[in-house]
Amino acid sequence: MTDAKRPNAAQLASPSYRLPAFDQDFLLGDSMRGVRFLLEYAKAEESLRNWGVRSTIVVFGSARVRENGPGRQAFWYAEARSFGQIASSRGGALTDNGGIRDNVIATGGGPGLMEAANRGAADVGAPSIGFNITLPREQEPNSYTTPELTFRFHYFAMRKMHLAMRANALVVFPGGFGTLDELFELLTLRQTGKSPPLPIILFDEAYWKTVINFEALIENGMVSPIDCELLKFADSAEEIWHKLTDNGLVAHAP
Template identity: 65%
Template sequence: MRRKTHRTGGPRATDPRDWPSYRLAVMDEDFLLSPAMRGVRLQMECTKADDALRAAGIRSTLVVFGSARITEDGPGRQPAWYAEARRFGRIASERGGALYPVAGVRDNVIATGGGSGIMEAACRGAHDAGAPAIGFNIRLPLEQLPNAYTTPELTFQFHYFAIRKLHLAMRARALIVFPGGFGTLDELFELLTLRQTRRVGAVPIILMDEAHWRRIVDWQALVETGMIERQDLSLVHFAEDAEAAWQVLETGGVVVRV
């Protein structure tokens, strides 16, 4: 039986420049979005934001967490939480170094998840002071739009929660946490774990509205059941308003430039 051979003569039916295999790898979206390139995509997400923050001279941040569902005129304590987050954004920007860079470097720039609610309020406070604000947005099935107060060149979108968390933590000089849901709790305990395991330095963690947080988490029960050491409770500070939160940061050694 005669064996079939690959035909090498004659013109091709299509132009090889149209073939997916001929695309430059960096221009091949199908390839870049394939499972094989997940590690590269993680690196790209990390590097893109890092490069932009370095170019903007952002050396350190003050990270503000809290619910995206809180509104300025919402029910219960929501208006008070929104107002204090906005006030903190302004106070921190005016006193912490974000407003007046030194040798092109800004410290203690407000950074949030970039969305609505408490994130909007903190960025709005920075905007009130005329300072930049960073938005680390995450791509979700129900699209989360950036709030109106993040600085355009410092407004990012991430696909991977892990890389977003990395950027929220890597420049943080402090963490200020307002009431929130699963996402807020996730970010809070991420930083608490890094502090407890000494993977980050002395980053103050401040919970706003002590009564609320003592209802949400039974801190003492964690000690009594042996889940944490008593001294671990010192990792958490409580404050009732923006001014009190700033005083905690001053005590904790956050650089202040008046």
């Protein structure tokens, strides 16, 4: 008597039989953490290269600020938007698609002052970048980043790497813990010589000198006076631009 063919449904259904590229359980497992880091690097890198983005101006500030918010919020928002316009018009972001783009506005991609800077770039028809991060309370991208340059990261480390690796300058508007984190990340890279020289501008000197006692750091020997010279202050969008160019930023006007 001829035996009937033994069914192989169990083998076909086994997770081990899935192609690795389509196996979510495998890709999201512990052993693939390094691969996920690589994917987060490579996906954004490919899009940035396709758009010819050679360098950026990183802009950070509070996600909580609103265009018509109370106190100085409206002023901060308006100046961040104005700076996005100025930098995008004068810096080299306005080239034909496929050409080399310099000093492209790059933000954390969220609302508030990041939205304002991206919005300024959109006002003049320039592309801008949003490096979003997945958070427990989901952050959505603002509507002014260029769709093809709107990214989402799981790993803060890879997001920070992309923010830093093309940065020609850092402009920091008033903000809280997240803004301070990004400021000191790049400031430490500058202080230790781990990044090329790049200007760091803090917007609204009164705000920043209230939030951080830079002189106390010097007086207590935590930093040297020359370390604090890495920081410059500005109180208008035009002043930011002039401080940037006076401190080494090379403009590539279209």
